[in-house]
Amino acid sequence: MRRKRVTSKDVAEKVGVSRTTVSLVLNNVRGIQISNETRRKVLETATEMNYVPNAAAQTLASSRTKAIGLVLTRTQHHIATDAFLPKIISGLLTTAKKQNIRILIDWVETEHHDSAYFELAHADRIDGMILSTPRLNDSALKALEGVDIPTVLLGRIAESNLPFVDVDNTKAAEKATSYLIGLGHKNIACIANAPSEYTSAPERVQGYSDALSRLKIPINESLIRYAEFDPESGYECMKSIMKNGDPFTAVFVASDNVAIGAKAALREANLRVPDDISLVGFDNIPWAEYSDPPLTTVQLPAESLAQTACTLILDLINGKSVNIKHQIMLDTELIIRKSCRPI
């Protein structure tokens, strides 16, 4: 039952040429002379025999794996509740597929950063890697700069010279907060999307602070919390802010997913959105548009991010424009719905 695998040797024998010829034809090697007749025959026979080149052999011979790695560094729980991952994957897949590149997903546990990165890079399993949501305290990032496979960060790290693709979190958060200020709000709470070692969190809080500072509104630290990606943490943060007692009329939650929980906490305290509290989110997940009331939020172009990162890494792998410092920031847009009102 088990068909023997077809190799280029089999094809060569059937056509009556050498294996070299088969390889040359199938790889469409330039500047080499093969008669059209032979060329046609080889292509025909290969298709007919269902010949598929062995990936490992190709890799070994050419030292090209035709695969890139998507490396996740969060905890298992954070991966499972990540509302973004599908968009990232979708973006990567579409871009990679066009160039016939495969995507390898890997997960690096916190404790083993160094060795894990290292192994991946040196086992020659992938041509390049995309590192998702890096952290500030990621000691292995330095090591990465010394490693010899192209790497692109999905998210920014100020301390690192690695190429990255990100949105301008600070600017986006400032835009969102300024919108609230424009509506007359002065006491604005802020719940960050993630713990502060994930760079996007402090960046967004910075944007929030910038907006307040620019209009000389004092910053009240007791209105700021750091959530942990999921609704549950948003719920807890919101409750913690309310318990603290300092008055506020608006909340900027730097993640829609977290906002789901924050809203529940407000509801529990009989505070209505937007009548009592104005709410702005971040990410524009599908839920935002259909929530009650529809959530004003920052549109984050997740698929574009992934596509850009993918294109960049492929360029780096192919040695295109390597001398440029690739640090790309994508634009965001504030989508105004009905979760805020003037004070």
Next chain:
Amino acid sequence: MRRKRVTSKDVAEKVGVSRTTVSLVLNNVRGIQISNETRRKVLETATEMNYVPNAAAQTLASSRTKAIGLVLTRTQHHIATDAFLPKIISGLLTTAKKQNIRILIDWVETEHHDSAYFELAHADRIDGMILSTPRLNDSALKALEGVDIPTVLLGRIAESNLPFVDVDNTKAAEKATSYLIGLGHKNIACIANAPSEYTSAPERVQGYSDALSRLKIPINESLIRYAEFDPESGYECMKSIMKNGDPFTAVFVASDNVAIGAKAALREANLRVPDDISLVGFDNIPWAEYSDPPLTTVQLPAESLAQTACTLILDLINGKSVNIKHQIMLDTELIIRKSCRPI
């Protein structure tokens, strides 16, 4: 700057033994005689030199890729809005990591099913594959049964003999619908999670029908719709049902993600949950617990599904218990919250 890669030959030379010895020691081959002294030296030197075996070479020599494929067959849009993917990936990663197996994600477009499956399997890039959410009309499934790498379906296909892991969708849907009937509801609408070619959709509708039939409640086809995974389609389906005019007091939505949209449509029509309409969902995504009111829904063990599928495929790869027919159904549980009330 670019360090030359370290091969087993380098290690062998440094220790002063043959490459064979290095290989035997590092792979811990049984029943072979190597002195403890040599063994120690080899291990030490390998670590010291940062030796990482080349994956392609290992694959070529052993015909084991140490990778499994997760094959997605939906459209790009459906992948991007899939609230489940993160859990599946998280489950796969944890299980695979324990055995030092990598995960390759691939996406097969509808038009190229046959050839794409075939290529993946025959390029020897993966040892086995997990096929996510297969469709009924997937003509290539038959071809797959003939292909010689182990395959596990994540989701069930009655027509196929392939091993699968799934939840008992019919039973789960019946449980949910029976709960509504138990509360006194008779006119119950049903919105399926996906188009009917995705097997889970008709299965869940079947469960819904079964529950009604068992209690002799007539089935009204005009209260049934098929959504397309996302909130938007849920919104449209709900509106379509209301427009139709047939009365109903409860809705069973076979996907929480779809329910997000359905709820918005009800709200727009000034119908309140649960006061006017009782609502039951399916999946128990994080949102369900924090929505207003908290949504009664079927708990779908996504991570367990993935872990089970992963374990199964690894067993198949390793030739364990191949003679058993592996068709595994996991249990679901109805989580009762506050989105339903007696009539």
Next chain:
DNA sequence: CTACACTAGTAACGCGTGTTAGTAACGCGC
């Protein structure tokens, strides 16, 4: 002393491909 088992290794092949250096045949100008 010989036969034989055991220890500790090694040489050499094969996996399937990409690629370079080389060659045989042929035409063509002088």
Next chain:
DNA sequence: GCGCGTTACTAACACGCGTTACTAGTGTAG
């Protein structure tokens, strides 16, 4: 008829590893 360029290929090596068959040396029983 000879030199030379062009066409159309091929032989052979390299990639880095797993693995099998073999060997040299040592102990040990008869």
